[in-house]
Amino acid sequence: MIDYAGIRMTEGQLIACERKEGMNDNMMKSHFHDFYEIYYLEEGGRNIIIEGSIYTIEPGMFAIKAPYIMHHSFGDKDVPFRRIVLYFRPNAILSATLQDAMKGITGTYRPAIDQKEQFQMLLDGINEEETGNSPFKQEAMQSLLNNLLVSILRQTANKEKNSNQHLVGDVMDYIHDNYFEDITLENLAKRFYVSHYYLCREFKRMTNRTIIQYISVTRISNAQRKIMETDLSITEISNLTGFSNLTNFNRVFKKYAGISPSQYRKEYREVAAQKIR
Known part of the structure; x- marks a missing residue:
């Protein structure tokens, strides 16, 4: 699976988003990058290795990886999945308070039931801006991103523990x-x-x-x-x-x-x- 959002980030974009579907499409090796990543699973199941911890996520759950954190994802054989991946650079975070709160954010999360709809709506909005050609596209994505981060940081108690320690x-x-x-x-x-x-x-x-x-x-x-x-x-x-x-x-x-x-x-x-x- 070609990571077009990742390519756009290497070309200098501040924020990049992409929705993808796949099956038996596993990362070949762990990697890291110099920007944040939010990986939101919409359908199927995925296993995610983040540094030394192994997690299993289900639809409605998401993983966040801070810059320079080793990670990769893989799925069980013949299990289809659909996900949204959102990349953003640290300077896309508009508030110094939010930037500080993002320390230690790496991990997987299960949003509270009343938060899932808002989370999905914000991600859909970012993805729609990414795929469209409206003026001030990156500015709109940045605004939605910061709303999304506030939503995430308000529910850090929902951070999952690593499962499948091996x-x-x-x-x-x-x-x-x-x-x-x-x-x-x-x-x-x-x-x-x-x-x-x-x-x-x-x-x-x-x-x-x-x-x-x-x-x-x-x-x-x-x-x-x-x-x-x-x-x-x-x-x-x-x-x-x-x-x-x-x-x-x-x-x-x-x-x-x-x-x-x-x-x-x-x-x-x-x-x-x-x-x-």
């Missing part, structure tokens, strides 16, 4: 908590009392990514946060995110981010400076 989820939890350490396959197998072969097979089956790849991506996503949020040197960030040397850090960073760490910092600071003006 060996793979436990391993992902461990990686996210200890990515800065020297993590080996042998040590993971011993820690979780399974064979090396079984662990690698189950992890690849659930995530479509090897454990080594998952460790690398987790380290790089944390490195990106440190590049943006701190003034630490690239060498210091390399050491703090589990890389044995700077050369390896630069190579792996460029593999997953597409550019070098220093170029990433330069581009981020240029964008941040433009926003201040």
